[in-house]
Amino acid sequence: MAAGRFVEVYLDLLSQPCRAVHILLDRTGIPQRVRSVALRKGEHRSPEFTELNPLQKVPVMVDNGFVLTESDAILKYLATKYNIPEHWYPRQPERRARVDEYTAWHHSNTRPHAATVFILEVLVPAQTGSQVDEGRLTRALSQLDGTLDNLESMFLRRQPFLCGDDITVADLLAICELMQPVGGGRDVLQQRPQLQRWRSRVQAAVGDSFDRAHAVLYGVRDRRKAKL
Template sequence: MAGRQAVKAYLDLMSQPCRAVLIFLKNNKIPHTVEHIAIRKGQQKTPEFTKLNPMQKVPVLEDNGFVLTESDAILKYLATVYNVPDHWYPKLPEKRARVDEYTAWHHANTRLHSSTVFLHEVLFPLMMGQPTNPAKLEKALSDLDGTLDKLENMFLKRQAFLCGEDISLADLLAVCELMQPLSSGRDILKNRPKLLIWRSRVQSALSDSFDEAHAIVYRLRDKFTAKL
């Protein structure tokens, strides 16, 4: 957009919502710069970053002095302010409400359960040196299984994407979460052909931006599986 400075995104690509924001910026060719914030080094706790986001979390978007701190809000803001294709966050109320319906459900379901599997299988043992707790991992996998059932039967049903026949913010947020357990070599969709086909469609729609953002996940997977 003429006259606008590039937006600045504060991201840690180990974070699923951060990857979603980066993919959206790249895929839609929105002028941007990235400030990398390494959570593992505590960079979100510096006085400078805390001033920007008192919650000390990423992602954060800065757009001409306007600061936004939640991935869902960031993506919807970008889709509204920048001239991106309508399918991302449709203007038609019924179609937009479908995206909102998924994103309202996402945080306590897809995000929570995928993240919990990652915590128990990768973060605690690999990065914090704590042994995996098999019972907790089994519970996390069981919870995630229930979420995957809902993704298949309630959202995806017989359509190509979660909210209709074209990709939306819902698919972007969901796919980044469902990729996270791959860090340990665990493909949580391997026995779910319907969701595997959906993921391929999403990857196809996102082209290079998908693999670029997930390079860190692939590196972790290779490192983790090499130890087995």
């Protein structure tokens, strides 16, 4: 990267995809400037941000005037363009296809199912003052269990990471989603030793970047716990 150049990213670290982007940037040392966009304050609906991303969603990346939205695209762009270890998004076609296979599946499975648990248990009660809808939560947890079964049987199988022997951007997207219910004090991997070991390997692979990205989520958990 040319001297003085940096990637500008617009993030809210309560957002799972934003955390995945943050971890990759932090861990790989790609020069970056983080712009905070507080979704809870409606900052994503400001005229300035809407001009940047008319869809009014985070994350957004700006690299030398090139604007890119969607975490999956941002992660793969960064891993392709910048001089970071190849394992994040392998160049070898079959290994890269394994990452693409997971990320295509992710958006209809891991992402919505883990997010729904957090929405029902934390966001809806916080925004409306209502009690948790236990019936809907039970159904959401059942759907998430099916996703966790598939993660174990289809993607992890006997390998240490979702797409092979080393960490990739697929692991970042997945772990950030599965951490989201922690904001409500719920560890959805508690009864899943295989996935717990995978989570530990991901944390070891990214080091302190993991907790830095999740500090906001831990804060939500701790404040909620203090009120109970």
